[in-house]
Amino acid sequence: MTQIFAYIPFKNGAAEDVALEFPAAAKKIDKGASLTAVVAGSGADLDKVAQEMTSIYSEVIKIDNALFSYPNAEVVRKALVNIIPLDAVFLFAHDTFGMDLAPGLSVKMDSAYAADIVDFEGIDGTTLKAVRQELGGAVSTHMAIDISSGAVMTVRPGAFAPVEGSSEGGTIVDKSGDAGDLSAKRKFLEIVEAEVGDVDITKSDVLVSVGRGIEDEENIEIAQELAEAMNAVVSCSRPIVDAKWLEKSRQVGTSGQTVKPKVYMAMGISGSFQHLGGLKGNPFIVAVNKNPKAPIFQVADVGIVEDILDFMPELTEAINDL
Amino acid sequence: MEILVCVKRVPDTAENEFELNSAGNDLDRDDLVYSVNEWDNYAVEEAIQIIDKVGGNVTVITVGDDESEEVLRREMAMGANDGILLCDDAFDGSDGKGIASILKAEIEKGSYDLVMTGAQADEGAGQIGGMVAAMLGMPYASLVNKIEIGDDKIIVGREIEGGNQEMNEMQLPCVISIQTGINEPRYVGIRGIRKVAKVDIPVKGAGDLGVDPESIGEAGAKTKRVDYFVPDMGEGAEMLEGSTDEIIEKLIERLKAKGGL
Numbered sequence: 026m027t028q029i030f031a032y033i034p035f036k037n038g039a040a041e042d043v044a045l046e047f048p049a050a051a052k053k054i055d056k057g058a059s060l061t062a063v064v065a066g067s068g069a070d071l072d073k074v075a076q077e078m079t080s081i082y083s084e085v086i087k088i089d090n091a092l093f094s095y096p097n098a099e100v101v102r103k104a105l106v107n108i109i110p111l112d113a114v115f116l117f118a119h120d121t122f123g124m125d126l127a128p129g130l131s132v133k134m135d136s137a138y139a140a141d142i143v144d145f146e147g148i149d150g151t152t153l154k155a156v157r158q159e160l161g162g163a164v165s166t167h168m169a170i171d172i173s174s175g176a177v178m179t180v181r182p183g184a185f186a187p188v189e190g191s192s193e194g195g196t197i198v199d200k201s202g203d204a205g206d207l208s209a210k211r212k213f214l215e216i217v218e219a220e221v222g223d224v225d226i227t228k229s230d231v232l233v234s235v236g237r238g239i240e241d242e243e244n245i246e247i248a249q250e251l252a253e254a255m256n257a258v259v260s261c262s263r264p265i266v267d268a269k270w271l272e273k274s275r276q277v278g279t280s281g282q283t284v285k286p287k288v289y290m291a292m293g294i295s296g297s298f299q300h301l302g303g304l305k306g307n308p309f310i311v312a313v314n315k316n317p318k319a320p321i322f323q324v325a326d327v328g329i330v331e332d333i334l335d336f337m338p339e340l341t342e343a344i345n346d347l
Numbered sequence: 348m349e350i351l352v353c354v355k356r357v358p359d360t361a362e363n364e365f366e367l368n369s370a371g372n373d374l375d376r377d378d379l380v381y382s383v384n385e386w387d388n389y390a391v392e393e394a395i396q397i398i399d400k401v402g403g404n405v406t407v408i409t410v411g412d413d414e415s416e417e418v419l420r421r422e423m424a425m426g427a428n429d430g431i432l433l434c435d436d437a438f439d440g441s442d443g444k445g446i447a448s449i450l451k452a453e454i455e456k457g458s459y460d461l462v463m464t465g466a467q468a469d470e471g472a473g474q475i476g477g478m479v480a481a482m483l484g485m486p487y488a489s490l491v492n493k494i495e496i497g498d499d500k501i502i503v504g505r506e507i508e509g510g511n512q513e514m515n516e517m518q519l520p521c522v523i524s525i526q527t528g529i530n531e532p533r534y535v536g537i538r539g540i541r542k543v544a545k546v547d548i549p550v551k552g553a554g555d556l557g558v559d560p561e562s563i564g565e566a567g568a569k570t571k572r573v574d575y576f577v578p579d580m581g582e583g584a585e586m587l588e589g590s591t592d593e594i595i596e597k598l599i600e601r602l603k604a605k606g607g608l
């Protein structure tokens with residue numbers, strides 16, 4: 026029987042949504058597998074999350090240590106190597122913590138490694154079939170993963186259906202005493218909060234969002250004019266902030282803002298999962314992109330294959346003429 | 348400070364429309380335009396800025412084929428001092444761990460204070476940096492968007508969810524992966540590339556590195572890509588067609604219905 030473990034990320038005593046998604050991932054790996062949640066942290070927050078997880082997981086491993094009050098990937102990794110069976114299938118979220126910890130853990134556990142998995146298609150012998158994406162979501166691939174000596178894998182948050190109304194009644198197993206030597210060459214110092222900008226894009230019902238397709242800093246004005254006509258606010262994808270064309274507070278995505286507009290105009294944005302991760306509340310998405318194969322068209326409600334630099338001014342004019 | 352930056356030659360997502368080949372199991376690679384992985388340019392720029400301040404050398408390295416030499420030259424035109432190409436038929440079929448094992452073998456031969464990778468490349472795994480660090484017993488931090496250099500330590504900021512920054516102190520030597528936005532990578536013109544066109548770039552194979560053949564290539568790979576495919580995502584978007592005027596008319600109708608106007 027496959028033994029699957031899932032590492033539960035949490036903040037301020039509340040588990041991230043992905044905690045509800047690991048059970049569906051585990052079932053798709055192997056219906057008969059045992060599934061254990063692993064929570065590492067310290068004090069009351071940890072106890073709260075461990076307790077919460079007993080309603081979803083039949084077994085919850087708790088690792089309590091003052092060093093985990095902020096989870097430093099290097100320190101947590103040391104504890105996990107000592108506590109989790111080396112031939113286990115071990116799932117993480119493909120978030121900034123999972124990306125920090127999981128590749129190195131797979132080396133220390135001498136397991137197969139696969140990242141950012143969006144679907145599993147079961148086990149044949151010791152070969153697990155998984156689906157992932159490459160090239161920013163432009164293509165998908167099937168992967169064959171040899172799990173005979175274990176596997177460490179990250180799954181994409183939001184890719185698996187969350188469990189609903191579960192009441193597992195699981196037990197908590199305290200493994201804090203088995204963590205072993207936790208000395209590390211990396212030390213957590215502090216969190217510096219992201220700067221607050223001039224506009225709050227999270228407050229707007231309509232966003233005109235520009236991506237790399239805007240091509241030049243001067244063209245931002247074209248989007249600004251459309252936004253004015255629509256009584257909307259301009260937001261953007263990450264490359265626009267990297268280029269310093271707009272402030273960080275305008276960035277939509279996992280490393281930017283989470284927005285819940287009614288209407289989202291994606292102008293020259295390809296539709297990477299990190300960008301879409303910031304888009305919540307099922308908005309009406311209009312995508313304009315000159316590439317008919319752009320992944321954004323798979324998630325948009327309305328798609329238009331045009332050059333945004335020509336299209337946006339015409340749309341602005343038409344709206345102003347209404 | 349001796350800095351090594353790992354770089355990868357990748358299909359350029361801005362320049363290509365990806366299609367499957369006629370067999371439907373691989374990309375149609377005939378006309379693909381390749382470039383340096385976007386994240387790696389930020390890493391090389393950061394390395395150059397560091398040695399401009401504290402002195403030292405920047406070496407760029409890649410595991411690839413003959414054509415990968417061009418990405419090394421591009422990064423040398425930016426200002427990297429040396430390049431190393433790791434290339435051998437025995438590397439074919441390597442998975443992420445195989446590539447990391449190959450890099451580790453060469454890194455051990457040098458004495459680098461700092462090893463940098465990009466946060467992720469075309470395959471989107473973000474795996475190589477963390478693996479190399481673990482193999483070498485060095486500390487690792489991913490998604491770095493700020494670096495302050497100290498004597499035997501560095502302070503790095505990791506960009507985490509919401510754009511917040513997690514500050515860490517790292518002992519040297521260490522491995523870090525670089526996130527975009529940390530700097531503005533300098534432009535490289537044809538003339539810059541011409542200047543480094545004749546610089547000798549050593550090419551090393553499995554024998555030179557002394558890597559265990561069982562840990563690399565097909566034999567060492569615990570993960571294999573079986574095929575490429577384009578998923579059936581259900582209906583997808585309603586595509587508006589016609590003249591631009593017709594499209595705009597249809598769009599305005601829908602925007603009105605959905606509260607966009």
Ligand SMILES: Cc1cc2nc3c(=O)[nH]c(=O)nc-3n(C[C@H](O)[C@H](O)[C@H](O)COP(=O)(O)OP(=O)(O)OC[C@H]3O[C@@H](n4cnc5c(N)ncnc54)[C@H](O)[C@@H]3O)c2cc1C
Binds near residue numbers: 292
């Ligand atoms: C840890 C991590 C966190 C990240 N967080 C975020 C985040 O919070 N937000 C975010 O956005 N990204 C984030 N990213 C980056 C993400 O992976 C993508 O690189 C990014 O979203 C791509 O932005 P884009 O769609 O604007 O650019 P591209 O992917 O380059 O797409 C540009 C699109 O514009 C189209 N286009 C070009 N010219 C025109 C034109 N004239 N008219 C019409 N269309 C045109 C092209 O066909 C293409 O589809 C993150 C990455 C990592 C590793």
Ligand SMILES: Cc1cc2nc3c(=O)[nH]c(=O)nc-3n(C[C@H](O)[C@H](O)[C@H](O)COP(=O)(O)OP(=O)(O)OC[C@H]3O[C@@H](n4cnc5c(N)ncnc54)[C@H](O)[C@@H]3O)c2cc1C
Binds near residue numbers: 409410467473
């Ligand atoms: C010679 C060769 C043969 C291969 N054969 C196969 C095969 O048969 N089947 C298959 O599925 N895959 C194959 N690959 C792909 C290989 O598995 C990937 O290169 C590896 O998984 C890392 O890619 P990634 O996009 O996941 O990197 P990520 O971990 O996402 O990249 C992060 C960073 O790691 C560094 N990095 C990544 N790759 C390299 C590299 N090659 N050299 C130097 N630095 C690097 C860069 O700094 C990059 O920014 C091969 C690759 C090479 C070079």
